[in-house]
Amino acid sequence: MSDPMIQCEQLTRTFRTRQGTVTGLNEVDLGVSAGSFTCIRGPSGCGKTTLLLTLGGMLRPSAGRVRLGGRDVYALSSGGRARLRAEQIGFVFQMFHLVPYLSVLDNVLLAATETAGEEAGARAKSLLEELGLGPRLTHRPAQLSAGERQRTALARALLNRPAVVLADEPTGNLDPDNAREVFQHLDGYRRAGGTVLVVTHGDTALEFADRELRMKAGRILETQ
Amino acid sequence: MKTMLRLILREVVHRRWSFLLSALGLAATTGLFVAFFVTADAAQRETVRVMRDIGFNLRLIPKDTDMDRFWAAGFSDRTMPEARVRQLAEHDRTFFTYNHLVATLQGTIELGGHPAVLTGLAPAITSGDKKGRPMGFTVEPGTLQLGWQVAARLGVKRGDKLALRGREYQVARCLVESGTEEDIRVYAALEDAQTVLGLPGQINEIKAIDCLCLTADQDPLAVLRDELEQVLPDVKVIQLRAIADARARQRQTAERYFGFMSPLLLVACAAWVGVLAALNVRERRAEIGVLRALGKGSGNVAVLFLGRAVSVGLLGALAGGMLGMGLALAFGPRIFQVTAKSIQTDYALLGWCLLVAPAFAALASLIPTALAVTHDPAVSLRDE
Structure with a gap:
């Protein structure tokens, strides 16, 4: 196994609620190798999304450390983490989170960094062609099917050639065929050298994953 | 971006x-x-x-004026140099923020066996930062403007000649009936009034419109008296309270x-x-x-x-x-x-x-x- 792309140690995240403190992540240790396809499964509320957001520099842990590409994510400034997300991480969400008033192409280009210039436009079009959305460039998200929306979100995540794609239930709203297609694209990205970490409670991802982890009550229980 | x-x-x-x-x-x-x-x-x-049409709100008269006589006659029986008005206009003002200053000389004369008030008016001095028509009216030298009562009693009309103490003047205008003492006034240029009354270079009142730009809780008269009596120590300041208050309000x-x-x-x-x-x-x-x-x-x-x-x-x-x-x-x-x-x-x-x-x-x-x-x-x- 190559060096871990993502490494977390004793990662803990608690939330204060009116009913008391809830532990979302409980001393999680995890290493994800570069070029791997890792699938984390578990029931709703077990901490999968919390883990993904924490690994992606979006949610500061209560304790523990996250390293991404060797860099301590939460030792970076807020601006540094934003740059890290823009350049190194691609997010895919279950609800797609496309901007409703932008076209398919503009939604993808939203991820473009300021320095990307003209090249971003060409790459966005090429990605959308690859994902079968060539005829849909000027369409709004409301005019797309669920599968098309998720493929648009996938193109947005892949635009900056990130080192890691973090996908949170990316097929939760898709039928099996579309779900398979999304994972095929993620697998294609992994084959091209990228690292994929998917959290899901479905089975489809297992066909593509080279590693499966199970989560329960904020802990990683087993590794296959 | x-x-x-x-x-x-x-x-x-x-x-x-x-x-x-x-x-x-x-x-x-x-x-x-x-x-x-x-x-x-x-x-x-x-x-x-509108406020201007109400009239002047400040009267500056010689300090040694007998006020009982002043109120009985309607003008001061004392005089001061005409230069006072220029002195007032040019002083470094703090609170006194006049819009119009008019030097006047008033005196009682006999016309056709009846008393009339001869009122000499100097051209109005307006504040440097105020533009617009001067207050009231100006009277050209050698001419007179007659109050309604005087004109009616003497039977004169515009363009007629009228002699005042041996000098002849042209009637430039006969005023409409005002229902006040204005009806027995004879308006003349200041220098003509000075000649007729034998008081060259003298005035007995400066009329002013002051904006009274003070807040509601300040007493404008006390403030103005303090300031003006320093500039013109031989002058007494009288405020026409009702007009001044209306303007301030x-x-x-x-x-x-x-x-x-x-x-x-x-x-x-x-x-x-x-x-x-x-x-x-x-x-x-x-x-x-x-x-x-x-x-x-x-x-x-x-x-x-x-x-x-x-x-x-x-x-x-x-x-x-x-x-x-x-x-x-x-x-x-x-x-x-x-x-x-x-x-x-x-x-x-x-x-x-x-x-x-x-x-x-x-x-x-x-x-x-x-x-x-x-x-x-x-x-x-x-x-x-």
């Missing part, structure tokens, strides 16, 4: 009703301010004109009204724009989350919401400025008929609107923008 600008424009078009509602609030406020400012000048001129009422309405209007507008901006932030929490996930920093999120606020301000300023100007031009002349011509398109004011309204909208959206910037993106992304 280009991406952010595109995002702002697209969002404005997408949520156009919310945007238009915000702009409407700002347009209404801007419109009211513009209409007010454009007509305020006319209103002020109109007030000045009129000015203070307008100031109080504007002082009350302006903050109210601004607070209401800020609340309107702010609440709509807050709703916009609330509606776009997931969008903020995604932008954060895509690596957009706090600056970008702030630009997104402040840029929208500035757009609201620009549209509000444009629409409100034109609306306010239109209203002022359409209705102002009907309201302020005397000074209707002074109501004109004020391009500088429109320019200021385009600067101030966007800044105001951005300020009103500051709290919602701060909420957007500090919003935890993980919350909206996790909740979804």
Whole structure:
């Protein structure tokens, strides 16, 4: 196994609620190798999304450390983490989170960094062609099917050639065929050298994953 | 930045009703301010004109005047050098802010066996920063203007000759009946009155209109007496209280009204724009989350919401400025008929609107923008 792309140690995240403190992540240790396809499964509320957001520099842990590409994510400034997300991480969400008033192409280009210039436009079009959305460039998200929306979100995540794609239930709203297609694209990205970490409670991802982890009550229980 | 600008424009078009509602609030406020400012000048001129027609509110007479005789005769039986009026006009003023100063010499003369009050008037001195027609009227040397009673009793009319103590003058005008002691006055140029009364270079009163620009809790007479008696120690200041108070009240009422309405209007507008901006932030929490996930920093999120606020301000300023100007031009002349011509398109004011309204909208959206910037993106992304 190559060096871990993502490494977390004793990662803990608690939330204060009116009913008391809830532990979302409980001393999680995890290493994800570069070029791997890792699938984390578990029931709703077990901490999968919390883990993904924490690994992606979006949610500061209560304790523990996250390293991404060797860099301590939460030792970076807020601006540094934003740059890290823009350049190194691609997010895919279950609800797609496309901007409703932008076209398919503009939604993808939203991820473009300021320095990307003209090249971003060409790459966005090429990605959308690859994902079968060539005829849909000027369409709004409301005019797309669920599968098309998720493929648009996938193109947005892949635009900056990130080192890691973090996908949170990316097929939760898709039928099996579309779900398979999304994972095929993620697998294609992994084959091209990228690292994929998917959290899901479905089975489809297992066909593509080279590693499966199970989560329960904020802990990683087993590794296959 | 280009991406952010595109995002702002697209969002404005997408949520156009919310945007238009915000702009409407700002347009209404801007419109009211513009209409007010454009007509305020006319209103002020109109007030000045009305107040001027009421008459002078200050009389400066020689200090050694016997006041019983003064009130009985209506003028002082003592005189002072004519130079006093220039001295007064040129002194370094603190509180005394005159609009008009007129040096006069008054004395009783016999005309056709009856008493008349000869009133010599010097040309009015207006304050350097005040433009407009001088107070009252001027009398050309060698001419007279006769009160109604005098003209009727003597049977003279405009263009006739009238002799005063051996010198002949032309009657330039016979005044209409006023129902006051004005009807037995004979108005002459100051130097003619000085000649007739045998008092060359002398006056016995300076009439003034002072703006009395003091607050309601200050006693204007005490302040003015302190100041003027230092400049002209041989002068006594008499204030025509009713006129002065009416003038001060009129000015203070307008100031109080504007002082009350302006903050109210601004607070209401800020609340309107702010609440709509807050709703916009609330509606776009997931969008903020995604932008954060895509690596957009706090600056970008702030630009997104402040840029929208500035757009609201620009549209509000444009629409409100034109609306306010239109209203002022359409209705102002009907309201302020005397000074209707002074109501004109004020391009500088429109320019200021385009600067101030966007800044105001951005300020009103500051709290919602701060909420957007500090919003935890993980919350909206996790909740979804």
